[in-house]
Amino acid sequence: MELAILFGTFALLLLIGMPIAFCLGVASLATVLWMDVPPLVIFQQMNSGMNAFAMMAIPFFIYSGDLMIRGGIAERLIAFAASLVGHLRGGLGQVNVLTSTMFGGISGSAVADASAVGGLMIPQMVKRGYDADYAVNVTANAAIIALLIPPSHNMIIYSLAAGGNLSIADLFTAGIVPGLMLAGALMIAAYVVARRRGYPTGTFPGWASVARALVVAAPGLVLIAIIFGGVRSGIFTATESSCVAVVYALFVTVFVYRQLSWTDFVEATLGAVRTTAMVLLVIGTAAAFGWLMAFLQVPAQTVAFMKSITDDPVMMLLLINVVLLFLGTFMDMAPMIIILTPILLPVVKAFGVDPIHFGVILILNAGIGLNTPPVGSVQFVACAIGKVSIGESMKTIWPFYGASVLVLLLVTYVPAFSLWLPALFR
Numbered sequence: 001m002e003l004a005i006l007f008g009t010f011a012l013l014l015l016i017g018m019p020i021a022f023c024l025g026v027a028s029l030a031t032v033l034w035m036d037v038p039p040l041v042i043f044q045q046m047n048s049g050m051n052a053f054a055m056m057a058i059p060f061f062i063y064s065g066d067l068m069i070r071g072g073i074a075e076r077l078i079a080f081a082a083s084l085v086g087h088l089r090g091g092l093g094q095v096n097v098l099t100s101t102m103f104g105g106i107s108g109s110a111v112a113d114a115s116a117v118g119g120l121m122i123p124q125m126v127k128r129g130y131d132a133d134y135a136v137n138v139t140a141n142a143a144i145i146a147l148l149i150p151p152s153h154n155m156i157i158y159s160l161a162a163g164g165n166l167s168i169a170d171l172f173t174a175g176i177v178p179g180l181m182l183a184g185a186l187m188i189a190a191y192v193v194a195r196r197r198g199y200p201t202g203t204f205p206g207w208a209s210v211a212r213a214l215v216v217a218a219p220g221l222v223l224i225a226i227i228f229g230g231v232r233s234g235i236f237t238a239t240e241s242s243c244v245a246v247v248y249a250l251f252v253t254v255f256v257y258r259q260l261s262w263t264d265f266v267e268a269t270l271g272a273v274r275t276t277a278m279v280l281l282v283i284g285t286a287a288a289f290g291w292l293m294a295f296l297q298v299p300a301q302t303v304a305f306m307k308s309i310t311d312d313p314v315m316m317l318l319l320i321n322v323v324l325l326f327l328g329t330f331m332d333m334a335p336m337i338i339i340l341t342p343i344l345l346p347v348v349k350a351f352g353v354d355p356i357h358f359g360v361i362l363i364l365n366a367g368i369g370l371n372t373p374p375v376g377s378v379q380f381v382a383c384a385i386g387k388v389s390i391g392e393s394m395k396t397i398w399p400f401y402g403a404s405v406l407v408l409l410l411v412t413y414v415p416a417f418s419l420w421l422p423a424l425f426r
Contacts, residue, residue, distance in 0.1 A: 002296055006031040010289070020332050021278075024285035024339075028292055042288045049287020049338070050280050052160055057168075058153045058279060060242030063272035064223070064249040065107035069116045070264040071253025073220035077102050078120060080213040085187075087202035090194020092125045093134065094187055097142040101183045102217075104146025105224035108153050110370055114143035114381045122386045130199060133396045136386035138190050140379045140393070141400040144367035145186075147333075148179035148360065150228045151245070156238060157283065157334055158359045161290070161341035166355055168238040169231045170422040174356050177421055178364060178411045185403035193399050219252045232425055279334060286338035294342055306347050313351040317412050320344060321365060328369015332377065336366050353415075360411055360418040368404050371397070 010027035014020070028042050068074075081098040088094045100117050107113055118139040125135035147154055150172035159166045226248060230241045253260035260268075310316055327336060341362065348358045370378040373390055383393055411417050 002031055002035055003298070005034050006289070006292055006296070014330065020335055021281045021285045024282070024289045024335060028285065028288040031292055045288040045291045046284035049290075050284040052164065055156070055160065055280070055283070057151075057156055057239040057242040059272060059276035060239075060246050061108050061151045061153055062112075062275050062279075063268065064242065064245035065109060065112050066268040066271050066275075067246070067249040067253055067260065067265075068106050068220060068223070069112065070260055070268050071249065072257045072259035073106060073217075073252075074099070074103060074116045074120055076213075076217040076220060076257075078117070080210075080217040083205055083210040083213040087204040089191050089201050090130075090134075090197075090199040091202045092121065092128060092130060093138045093190035093194055093199075096121045096125070096135075096138045097145075097183055097186045097190060100139070100142035101145050101149070101179070102221065102224075104143075104179070105149050105151075105227075106220060107146055108151040110143040110146050110367060110378050111381055113146040114139055114378045115385075117143070118382050118385045122382070126386070131197065132386045132388045133393050134193060134197070136379075136382045136388055136393045137397045137400050138186070139385075140371050140376075140382035141186055141189075141397070141404060142183070143378050143382070144364075144370060144404070145179050145182050147363050147367040148175035148182065150175070150224070150231070151238070151242070152363070153279075154333055154337060154363050154366070155359065157337050158341060158363065161338045162345055162355060162359070166359070167422075169234075169425075170356050171359055172228060172231060172238075173422045173425055174360050174418045175363070177417050178360055178407065181410065181417065182364075182404065182407045185407050186400060189399045189403040193396075219256045223248055223252070282332065282334050283338060286335040289335075290339050290342050293339070298343055302343050303347050303350055307350070313353070314413070316347070316351050317353070317361075320348070321361070321408065321412060324362065324365035325368060325372075328366050329372045329376075331369070333363075333366045333370060336369070337362060354419060356422060357415045357418045361408070364404075364408050364411060368401070368408065371401070371404075 006027055009030045010023050013023040013026055029039060032039055032042055077099045078095060081095045081102065085091065085094040085098055096117065100113050103117055104113050122135045122139055126132050146152065152172065152175060155171040155175060156168055159168050159171055223245060227241050227245055230236045230244065231238050236244065306316060345355060345358065349355065370376055373379065373394065379390060379393065383390055
């Protein structure tokens with residue numbers, strides 16, 4: 001009965017449109033009241049979920065990304081990407097994907113990526129004769145690359161949801177190859193669609209132009225090396241690297257690019273505070289929800305149930321992918337990771353799947369969900385910028401969606417894509 005109340009209340013509140021944090025919190029509170037457990041337990045679990053030192057990295061990474069957005073890095077990355085791939089068929093689509101890949105290494109957020117890159121690229125693509133739905137779909141799908149490559153906030157959340165014992169440096173490293181694979185697959189999809197629609201090719205500007213664009217973009221790109229290199233080498237932790245990222249972002253945007261005004265600084269600070277508050281509220285309520293599931297032995301029951309269905313790891317991983325893709329259509333990413341990690345991690349471990357490998361699978365699934373209605377937050381952002389409806393964009397999203405799912409299957413069934421690079425650094 002307790003599980004029926006927990007999941008039933010959550011589903012009902014979600015269906016009537018209540019924000020996800022309140023759905024999780026109210027469902028948890030209703031369940032403990034039914035169980036005659038003091039409600040104070042819920043608030044203790046919420047505090048415990050948010051009160052983790054590694055969690056401090058999230059607001060600082062959000063802050064550094066916002067500073068770089070307002071400080072002009074996006075425009076310089078676009079110029080560099082345009083010099084490299086702008087001459088290909090459907091060149092601005094290729095530029096969009098490559099810029100998102102580089103910008104993702106700075107922001108770590110798919111929504112920030114879609115907003116910053118899409119805000120510049122989508123109007124420019126439409127102005128140059130590209131269909132709005134093409135511009136929106138390229139932007140929205142390329143934005144999820146940011147979830148895989150460092151400094152992905154969601155890798156940190158997954159590490160904490162897994163008990164805090166997984167190396168954040170290993171998780172950061174594990175996402176790099178899948179992230180690059182996704183970028184390559186989306187560039188191919190963008191090329192195929194551009195060829196079918198008759199979009200033009202351009203002229204390569206020459207390596208001298210590429211070098212000049214690289215020099216201009218280099219101060220921003222160095223941030224990627226600082227974050228990844230510092231964490232991977234052990235010079236500083238993920239939390240410390242996030243603080244270094246903020247200091248470096250301020251230095252670059254104020255003294256190098258000289259584009260960050262006082263108003264931009266204040267808006268970036270307030271924006272980071274608001275985003276952090278929303279993220280931490282979701283994390284706290286999801287932690288309470290997850291504690292209740294552990295208390296009610298949901299993980300153990302799930303392991304037994306999955307083993308009763310199949311003892312084949314291939315079928316088990318396929319089933320988990322289908323479930324995750326379905327849940328991603330109506331669950332936001334952070335609560336999905338916090339709730340499902342304690343349930344599914346014991347299952348995949350029982351079938352011999354490495355936790356680092358599973359983290360990449362989970363995050364890629366959740367990222368694809370961000371482009372799937374009704375709760376596709378990245379798709380909503382891109383559609384709002386491109387001024388097209390969700391329905392219109394979904395009619396033509398399938399080549400890009402198919403490319404993402406293909407990469408998901410490759411990452412799922414070839415663990416080396418995720419585990420080779422972390423093993424190389426050990």
